[in-house]
Amino acid sequence: xxxxxxxxxxxxxxxxxxxxxxxxxxxxxxxxxxxxxxxxxxxxxxxxxxxxxxxxxxxxxxxxxxxxxxxxxxxxxxxxxxxxxxxxxxxxxxxxxxxxxxxxxxxxxxxxxxxxxxxxxxxxxxxxxxxxxxxxxxxxxxxxxxxxxxxx
Numbered sequence: 001x002x003x004x005x006x007x008x009x010x011x012x013x014x015x016x017x018x019x020x021x022x023x024x025x026x027x028x029x030x031x032x033x034x035x036x037x038x039x040x041x042x043x044x045x046x047x048x049x050x051x052x053x054x055x056x057x058x059x060x061x062x063x064x065x066x067x068x069x070x071x072x073x074x075x076x077x078x079x080x081x082x083x084x085x086x087x088x089x090x091x092x093x094x095x096x097x098x099x100x101x102x103x104x105x106x107x108x109x110x111x112x113x114x115x116x117x118x119x120x121x122x123x124x125x126x127x128x129x130x131x132x133x134x135x136x137x138x139x140x141x142x143x144x145x146x147x148x149x150x151x152x
Contacts (some may be wrong), residue, residue, distance in 0.1 A: 019059045026056040075130075082132075082144050083125035091121040 031048035036042045064070040095117045104110045133141040139148075 010073075019063050022052060022056045022059050026052040076126075078133075078144075079126055079129040082129045083122055085144075086128065087118075087121050088124045090124060091118060094121055123124075 026049065029045060029052050032033060033045045035040065048106050061070065065072070095113070098117055102109070102113065104113055112120045129140070
């Protein structure tokens, strides 16, 4: 995953107390955020909830990796930077086109489009990465930072 001062988070995070604390903190902050919309201090609660959510997902992933319920997918691991670098403009275009094409009238349909557009973007990014690795592997290695061209 990632290192901070030569400490691997996944290996070092065996604390059930940390996971339990974050599992309790995140829903509480999410509910407080939901019920205090409009209050001037809600921004702080919202940002704290985002941070708690990130820590929650990371801790939950670490727990499942440590217990063996999850295993890393090598393809997704290699493709993650490409999808991250690729996603912004296609996501914007897919959202804009889908909202113009479908013109949602209900909140449910808006929510469905809001959730499906990133999924479609990620799938397109993974397919593009797979195609680039198959047909242009050296180019893909260079643009994703896996190999550096030394003899230029």
